[in-house]
Amino acid sequence: MKIKRTIEELRRSLEPARLKGKTIGFCPTMGALHEGHLSLVQKSLEETDLTVASIFVNPTQFGPEEDLSSYPRDEEKDCRLLEEAGCDFVFCPKVQEIYPNGACTTVRVTGVTDHLCGASRPGHFEGVATVVSKLLNIVGPHRAYFGIKDAQQLCVIETMVRDLDMPVLIRPCPIVREDDGLALSSRNRRLTKEHRNEASCLNRGLCKAKALFDGGERNAATLEKTVRDEIETNSGRVDYVEVVSMPDCQPIKTVSDRALIACAVQYGDVRLIDNVLLDI
Numbered sequence: 474m475k476i477k478r479t480i481e482e483l484r485r486s487l488e489p490a491r492l493k494g495k496t497i498g499f500c501p502t503m504g505a506l507h508e509g510h511l512s513l514v515q516k517s518l519e520e521t522d523l524t525v526a527s528i529f530v531n532p533t534q535f536g537p538e539e540d541l542s543s544y545p546r547d548e549e550k551d552c553r554l555l556e557e558a559g560c561d562f563v564f565c566p567k568v569q570e571i572y573p574n575g576a577c578t579t580v581r582v583t584g585v586t587d588h589l590c591g592a593s594r595p596g597h598f599e600g601v602a603t604v605v606s607k608l609l610n611i612v613g614p615h616r617a618y619f620g621i622k623d624a625q626q627l628c629v630i631e632t633m634v635r636d637l638d639m640p641v642l643i644r645p646c647p648i649v650r651e652d653d654g655l656a657l658s659s660r661n662r663r664l665t666k667e668h669r670n671e672a673s674c675l676n677r678g679l680c681k682a683k684a685l686f687d688g689g690e691r692n693a694a695t696l697e698k699t700v701r702d703e704i705e706t707n708s709g710r711v712d713y714v715e716v717v718s719m720p721d722c723q724p725i726k727t728v729s730d731r732a733l734i735a736c737a738v739q740y741g742d743v744r745l746i747d748n749v750l751l752d753i
């Protein structure tokens with residue numbers, strides 16, 4: 474596996490494969506890699522000729538009070554994991570490489586960003602859409618892999634790619650979980666032991682709501698209360714529990730079509746998100 478740190482270096486090294494007509498798969502990450510990230514790499518390896526991952530903790534998607542400085546970073550281990558997984562290239566740019574002075578263009582996706590994390594993290598998705606569009610322009614992949622763990626992010630990226638006619642196929646990947654159901658996340662390693670034990674309630678609540686839905690419940694408030702009640706049995710502070718339509722992420726009162734129950738919960742200074750899809 475080759476590690477590339479500049480845009481020019483990366484573009485130059487991908488050129489021969491591109492000229493030979495090979496397909497390129499891309500998995501953008503913020504590092505501190507786990508099996509969830511590696512599942513995206515695995516899918517790209519299966520579906521494309523050459524797989525590129527990126528590790529970039531994007532400052533523009535963090536709010537001023539958020540955990541940019543404490544976000545876990547371990548580039549050496551990440552590169553070892555990517556190499557073992559069979560990844561071909563990893564792009565690890567410095568902040569200055571991605572945001573040189575004078576960059577004054579941002580990408581803002583409206584509508585789909587109105588609720589959930591879009592409402593509780595102002596500016597977050599603008600940072601995400603901007604950096605993902607830059608990374609897609611830099612790598613030029615045929616396919617790009619994103620986790621359903623960040624379901625609203627996936628909807629934002631799909632909307633952006635459609636609206637800006639970006640020549641890439643977005644491939645959603647299922648959520649990888651711990652044995653107790655907690656969705657893998659780089660932030661999990663920052664949980665205290667007590668909070669880590671408690672945090673399995675997100676998935677438990679979502680599973681209970683999904684079971685109700687499978688049994689015929691269609692009232693969004695009832696489904697939301699089921700999740701909230703499960704989470705509020707411990708010290709997690711609920712940021713939101715919301716049923717939204719898919720893929721436009723708008724709040725609904727009754728589930729009559731494809732929908733999502735999404736939640737965000739704060740444990741100390743660690744914010745966790747999770748969700749479950751409701752398919753009619």
Ligand code: AMP
Pocket residue numbers: 501502503504508509510512513618619620621622623646647648649650656657658659
């Ligand atoms: P991040 O490093 O948190 O920005 O995540 C990079 C990519 O990995 C995003 O597309 C995430 O949705 C995806 N991802 C993160 N956690 C998981 C997980 N537990 N299962 C599947 N994909 C994940």
